Amino acid sequence: MSIGVRLVRNRWRTAGQGGGAPHERRVSHHMEKSIMKGLKLGSTVVACSLFFASPVFASETQSTKVVEDPGVYAEVIALLEREAASQLTRHLQERGELRQVSVSIRLDMKTRSMKISFGPGYLPGPEGSYDELFLIPMASTLRFYAEKSGLDVNDIDFLFDGKALEEYYPEDLAVPPQVRAKSTHTSALISASHGYISLHPSREWKFQRPAPLGVQEDTLSPAYGDELQGLIEQRSGLTVHRARSRSTELHPESGKPWEHMSSRYHLKALFPERTDMWNEYPNSPESAREKDEDIRARPNYANHLGVDVMLSLHTNGSDSASVRGAEVYYHREKPQDKPLADSILCGMREVIHAQPGYESFPVRAESVAEGHGENRIGTMPSVIVETAYHSNPEDVAALQDPVFRSAAMKGVEKGYRLWATGKSCEPLTLAPIADVEIPTQSAREIELGYQGNPQYPVTIEFTSASCSKPGACTPTRTLFEDPTKPIRAELTCKGSNPGVARWSVVLRDADGVATPPVVFQHACVQV
Template identity: 65%
Template sequence: MKGMKIAAVAFACAMICAPGASGRGVKAPMVTGDPGIYAEVIAMLEREAAGQLTRHLQKSGKLRQVRVDIRLDLSARSMTINFGPGYLPGPEGSYDELFLQPMASSLRFFAERSGLEVNDIHFLFEGKTLEDYYPEDLAVPMRSARKSAPTSALVSSSHGYISLHPGREWEFQRPAPLGLQEDVLSPVYGDELQVLMEQRSGLVVHRARSQSTELHPESNLPWEHMSSRYHLKALFPERADIWNEFPNSTKPAREKDEDIRARPNYANHLGVDVLISLHSNGHDSATIRGTEVYYHRAKAQDKPLADSIICSMRELIRAQPGYETFPVRETSNPGDHGENRIGKMPSVIVETAYHSNPDDVAALQDPVFRSAAMKGVEKGYRLWASEKACVPLAGKAIADVEVHSGKRMEVDIPLVGNPQYPIQIITTNTQCPPGWTCGKGKQVVNSPDEPTRIGVSCGAGSSGTLGWETHVLDADGVASKPVPFSVRCVPG
């Protein structure tokens, strides 16, 4: 994005009245102000996308330039990227999702930095979707019936070692530009999530990768560092359809493609009620960061689950000291990941943070962040499963009260949200008449079945007004903002 005038285009969104315009041969949109700013942003996004594609093709030994057209529909908060002749990813390589999804993240980031709000990104290839070219392979399988009371889940912590052909060298699937290896990190997050889903959601949790510290006999590497493909091969040697979908491929990294499919194949084999895939994200640009959750665009029924998880992650992460402004997207994102598409059950991908951004790398290695992020995933799932809305914890107005001197009164502390019990109701004094002794109080509520109340009292012979503020702190560190109220002590 060389030469991009962020300051100049930051207000472009406010000037646009038309729903969108084509990137090539841009027609002047209906705008107030300078329409050239809108066209400039699109042109820069096109250059960025074309540059990324050229570098990607060069890595695979192809030297060519492919035209890229971009269209924005601001009313739908969507971007359509159309590749010209010369680029059509296929089944081998998992339709280039490990390239296209990071491209989508970066273009969304640059568009939003320019003031254009974008959530949904579509890819076209000479005007057609990949589903148009590969209708059978990219068809979404029939969804399993949703149980009224889910009992099981598969937690897939990616990625792990794969073997390259023909030399059979072993390598991790993901780069580690700042020294943090996703293939080793994600299982630690999976361990935390598994315990939470077992204890708080009451689920039987399966794992896609081995948790054994013994050596994998073929590679002589720890089993816990191997990808799901080899774990499933060991479990089901006769079920090559689960872990060996491309036996005749000549692609060196074909086992990476098989691994992507093996995880949802295993979920389908188990018949679990939900598939949650854990990743850390990565990008060539170190400026892109934050937490994202994806569902498959053809499985829009999974969006409520993804939205509930991203909402709960935002609440839990930002409740922790030092993470109050950590970037977490406001909504989930549609995508075309194979993990989400192949799973017959509700399936989402959680991109916890970017291992290519130094601030995110520090967070990913912090147990406080890890615990909050995984508590958010579990809570988001649990709210979705119980058909509850994700509502941030907040206190409601507390009625002012009048108490006779020498008496005590119970005061209701109404709240909204879904706190983790036990909760503490913490009250501090804000106004104390001269000569009075005014302290603070803490009331513990152990379950949602107990009333959220505190007791207030006035000393014998007292007459005056006290000011108080009350907030709620739950077991996960989520706090509501203080709500003021007053107590007027009157002669009794």
């Protein structure tokens, strides 16, 4: 008895194709412990209410007003409001403003959203980019605490004395008319993080981002941009532009390496006459006004180039060291960008989780609607990829690992490419394989199909799950390079004696993504 498999090469057919606060203040250990203790209490209350009062969730009307039920979420909401108010007070004190501003929070369980309302006394303005580098990290922290309590929250909106920022600044915060999408993309802009700016009037040069655990986002993210650029050029076939210089020569004004300078200075060197692109706030009294100019310079450059997509790469930050994982943001006034953001998250999840040691790395299930200027101003699809949190020790270790960097950027490219070509991101799975009976001393060919979008070349691995005669079932591992041709395996029964093999079959792609094993029986029978 000898039972084997010979995989037929080159005949493969695809089945079924069709930001952190400027100075990330760390929550004290005591405060975080208090918050989490309260949220655990809230989780217990929620669990009990589900058991004893499930109509609260059955009623559509009640589900949108559950915050008003003091027996369900009052403790959780009070803790979230207290944390938001504390963060705002510290933020205002850092700006030299000593005042208390009321904060209230409302949850909408139907839309999985949270509305945070600030009372009179706090209205961010154009200087400071409407405090997005404070408010968005606050949203991340509160979302994390809410989800720890068992509340499913995705999008968070802010109101200022009852109105959204867009109502106060309708012209400046308006989304520009979007360019009509082309059927085939040819170019992309990759904007990787921040970089040095000059403070005024001291002319001190300073990185825009903190490094609480030793990882400097301003110098780390460009390497992620290099990785993504190569992948998009090779796999998507686009021309890639960069918002920051990658030159190691010295920037003459600062004496710093050009690769550490912000986009603002790169564009100033390229287009000295286009002050409207990189110098939008020349008369601002803000010391860090160049930070606001830099945020706007990146999408201004994308608009100037007329690229088909803008991909912004960052690391995230939070007051809490517990918040971690990969997230993708789209602008809430550009809902048409959400499918791109979701596809990128799906690609990142698939490739990152395929790497040994990263099987459970947190990747958000759904993209988040926010109000970043960086993806509002672009007239093309624009999303922000927050690869991991530089304020979390586990994420910091991942961010410095070339394996993680490669996997994360392969996921970004894959998610973009699937979206751009109209394909859905779906799990990679093999089709079921029917049990086979083959006469001894003969062979039979079967075709294998799959669902998903593997990266070629791929391998098919046959391993023995069981064999009626030890040593008689020979495993195989074969590489396939042509995605246009079907894959066929030849099942053989070389001896004259009957026997049975149970094969476990796995398809594994070039990025390490593998299907769950499919088991089938291969019997050699005497006629």
